[in-house]
Amino acid sequence: MTTPHSSQDAAPAHGSSSVTQGGNREHTPHVPPKPEQGNYLKPRHLVMMALGSAIGTGLFVGTGAAIRTAGPAVLISYLVACTLLVLVMRALGEMAAADPSSGAFSTYAGKALGPTAGRALGWLWWAQIVVVVAAEATAAAQLVTELWPGLPQWAWALVFMVGFTVVNLVRVGTLGEAEFWFALLKVAAVVGFLLVGILFLVDVLPAPSPGLSNLTAHGGFMPNGLTGVASALLVVVFAFGGTELVTIAAAETEDPQKNVADAIRTILVRILIFYVGSVSVMVLVLPWNNEGLSSSPFVAVLAEAGIPGADVLMTVVIILALLSALNANIYGSSRMLFSLARRGSAPRLLGATTDRGVPRAAVVTSVVFGFVAVVLNYLWPETVLNAMLNLLGSTCLVVWGVALVSQIILRRRADRAGVSSPLKMWAFPWLSYVALALLAAIVVLGLLDSAVRIQFIATFILVCLIALACKLLIRGDDDAAAPRSATSVEDDVAPRV
Numbered sequence: 001m002t003t004p005h006s007s008q009d010a011a012p013a014h015g016s017s018s019v020t021q022g023g024n025r026e027h028t029p030h031v032p033p034k035p036e037q038g039n040y041l042k043p044r045h046l047v048m049m050a051l052g053s054a055i056g057t058g059l060f061v062g063t064g065a066a067i068r069t070a071g072p073a074v075l076i077s078y079l080v081a082c083t084l085l086v087l088v089m090r091a092l093g094e095m096a097a098a099d100p101s102s103g104a105f106s107t108y109a110g111k112a113l114g115p116t117a118g119r120a121l122g123w124l125w126w127a128q129i130v131v132v133v134a135a136e137a138t139a140a141a142q143l144v145t146e147l148w149p150g151l152p153q154w155a156w157a158l159v160f161m162v163g164f165t166v167v168n169l170v171r172v173g174t175l176g177e178a179e180f181w182f183a184l185l186k187v188a189a190v191v192g193f194l195l196v197g198i199l200f201l202v203d204v205l206p207a208p209s210p211g212l213s214n215l216t217a218h219g220g221f222m223p224n225g226l227t228g229v230a231s232a233l234l235v236v237v238f239a240f241g242g243t244e245l246v247t248i249a250a251a252e253t254e255d256p257q258k259n260v261a262d263a264i265r266t267i268l269v270r271i272l273i274f275y276v277g278s279v280s281v282m283v284l285v286l287p288w289n290n291e292g293l294s295s296s297p298f299v300a301v302l303a304e305a306g307i308p309g310a311d312v313l314m315t316v317v318i319i320l321a322l323l324s325a326l327n328a329n330i331y332g333s334s335r336m337l338f339s340l341a342r343r344g345s346a347p348r349l350l351g352a353t354t355d356r357g358v359p360r361a362a363v364v365t366s367v368v369f370g371f372v373a374v375v376l377n378y379l380w381p382e383t384v385l386n387a388m389l390n391l392l393g394s395t396c397l398v399v400w401g402v403a404l405v406s407q408i409i410l411r412r413r414a415d416r417a418g419v420s421s422p423l424k425m426w427a428f429p430w431l432s433y434v435a436l437a438l439l440a441a442i443v444v445l446g447l448l449d450s451a452v453r454i455q456f457i458a459t460f461i462l463v464c465l466i467a468l469a470c471k472l473l474i475r476g477d478d479d480a481a482a483p484r485s486a487t488s489v490e491d492d493v494a495p496r497v
Contacts, residue, residue, distance in 0.1 A: 045176030058239025103339030197281030
């Protein structure tokens with residue numbers, strides 16, 4: 001099967017094509033673009049892939065750190081972060097429903113802000129995900145070795161990297177099905193946790209229920225004041241990084257416009273329930289300063305409720321969470337690299353696909369860097385990988401900020417052209433501005449924290465270096481290329497390997 005050349009950044013923004021007459025761009029509606037690699041992912045794959053990327057170690061481990069920072073008032077941090085997530089995902093969903101693309105936010109940034117912005121954002125996100133892949137493989141290997149020490153850690157890491165590389169190389173449907181079941185197991189674990197927590201709190205289980213006392217005991221609802229709430233907000237926002245993967249995967253579904261709109265609506269409700277629900281159970285069941293929250297909040301709650309074997313059970317769940325995220329992130333990084341290549345911002349070979357629509361060279365390139373990062377982690381376990389993660393840790397704020405600015409620009413263009421998207425941002429442009437204001441507030445809060453400030457500055461320098469390299473070194477058919485007609489998209493074919 002051949003695949004059409006992506007319109008991505010060569011085409012104009014937000015559900016419209018453009019022609020140039022007399023030096024001015026005129027926007028005209030065009031037929032919905034076809035998926036770039038083929039119709040392989042089902043709607044249920046899309047929903048679960050996004051949930052799988054969102055429900056990871058940030059929920060299973062990171063929530064404890066946030067609770068110990070803010071106390072029960074961490075609920076405020078989560079409500080603010082979830083509000084921001086809802087607005088950002090709605091903005092991304094609007095653009096993805098109007099113009100499905102493997103490059104997603106990178107493509108939209110290129111259309112709205114110019115080729116350098118699109119290229120730099122794509123390469124920045126790819127670099128982050130490649131490092132995260134290595135970190136996830138390493139963390140999963142460490143946990144498995146603790147449970148079953150028969151194999152050394154490096155062997156488990158190798159097994160995971162090879163296994164999920166093969167899954168990503170076979171065909172997209174296989175990858176989607178694997179991710180569906182991985183994510184389903186994680187969702188089932190969270191639902192089970194919520195049920196146990198509720199039963200415990202209403203005094204159905206044998207262990208005595210604390211009721212609502214932990215909300216106000218031990219220093220009150222906000223023991224560390226607004227400073228604690230603000231600090232916890234930084235932890236919570238970083239935990240939501242990765243949810244943007246749904247806009248990348250949308251390009252490979254049967255009906256991208258409809259599926260991404262449905263997925264965004266479904267995902268947001270479920271994330272709100274899972275995150276806010278889980279944290280609510282934690283702060284009700286345990287005192288906010290309980291030592292168990294630091295290591296594994298889920299285990300601490302289940303142990304308090306008298307559930308036997310909670311530590312082993314949750315360790316297995318966390319391993320599955322890491323492997324699910326590993327699978328999804330190999331997929332996401334390869335598609336972003338594929339998109340960059342198709343836009344002339346990466347070697348052309350990386351834009352080739354197999355007969356089954358798999359960008360094999362992009363997958364292999366992405367995991368090669370993952371293998372290298374894992375090796376570096378074993379050679380210098382306390383320095384290299386941690387340094388890379390710190391350098392790239394605040395990438396999600398860059399992606400979200402640029403995505404919101406792009407959505408405002410592209411929506412205004414579409415409105416002027418009279419073009420409507422299948423999914424619209426609520427109360428435009430006001431809620432888009434609210435989301436940007438929330439992001440700006442988070443950045444200000446981060447700059448007041450010495451550790452986060454260093455990370456922000458490092459990420460800023462990295463973004464500038466990548467943008468400069470893209471400006472000076474890349475001369476490809478990217479975002480600012482001459483516009484084409486709506487039908488010209490159908491005429492180009494991606495090379496196959």
